[in-house]
Amino acid sequence: MEVLIELRNVGKWYAAGRPVVQQIDLAVYRGQGLAIRGRNGSGKTTLLKLIAGITRPSAGAVRRAPGLTVGYAPERFPRVRFRAEEYLTHLGRIRRIPKPELERRIQELMDLFQMHAAGPITHFSKGMTQKVNLMQAVLARPDVLVLDEPLSGLDADSQADFARLLVKFKQEGAAIVMTGHEPGFENAWADRSMVIEHGRLKAMPKDTGTSSGEEPSAWISDQWGVN
């Protein structure tokens, strides 16, 4: 399986002696769903930021496959003063997606997420705002989709719809890394489940991939000479 991102002995701390995450060994594979569970403050969001490249590790190394496209949906997506289409257009242009292709993609996502609301996002409900959050994350057809508790605030029907979308993105070849609290949130789409406790990542029984304590993959050894 193709490794897209690999974290090797990664640690992150904002104050000396108080690591948020530590000794993380993790590989993200193409087309695979990885669910990460953990309590509030356990280090889930920091781990996702490290995977998405938003923050740098204080220790260890994060390696990405060349030309990798990452989509990221934060937990607390702000209600911005843009209309949904306008907002997505700006983000798509920042990504340098050609205009005709971008218009097609936005329309496709609008239909897929059944988003027909007009007006600025500031007037949207929590569920609608979360849809915009997910739409911006998948806008550029990312290789890796990093989702920080995207189900919070969604009702049961929306959660089921969302799980179906995740399966669809996986079938299109995207790797999914997602955190959550909800019981069984990973059942429909995840191939691997892990739990993070006090900043340390542990495999859950369902997990079959690389987890903490394993040797570096052949891929990372070949690409960057890590032993």
Place this chain on the structure above:
Amino acid sequence: MLHLVRFLLLFYMRSYRYLPPLLVFLLGLMMLYVYPTKQAMPTYAASAVLVYFISAWIAATFMGAIHGAEEHVAAVHAGNVRMYLVGKTLAIFACSFLVCLAAMIYPVAADRFTNGVSSGEWLTAWLAHLELSLLGGLAALILNRTVIRNGSMAIFWLLLVLMVSIVRSGADLLRCSSCFRPRHRSSIG
């Protein structure tokens, strides 16, 4: 990069956080030029100090206008965090540049200099405005909540730096402007 800068500027405009510094700037500029003046440089020196303060204020409100999660989203779309920070800095300096432009053009357009402005004075005043607006913007970029975690302390240090440097730079600019005064007067006389 251009798309990122445009997006961030739009984001800032729609937050309406620019209104307080803009209103204070316009008020200050109008007060400065209530009466027509013969000497351009002393007034330009004062408006440069005003630009310095306003640029820092704009930069500080710009930093606060964009929610942390939105910054992360924009950074991922921009490709990396460094690219995003460059875009944000450029957007802040674009705002400062507009403030400089207004401070330079207003007195000329409103015909507030009775003796006109020589090209040397114009260039010196432009450089002083640009330099001080960059310094003000940089001070706010450095002394903000991402660097100093305590928000109140960040504001305190920024205001302290602004106040101390306004006294110093204002005195320097006034001294610099006096270099033009005798020459200008003699050419008229």
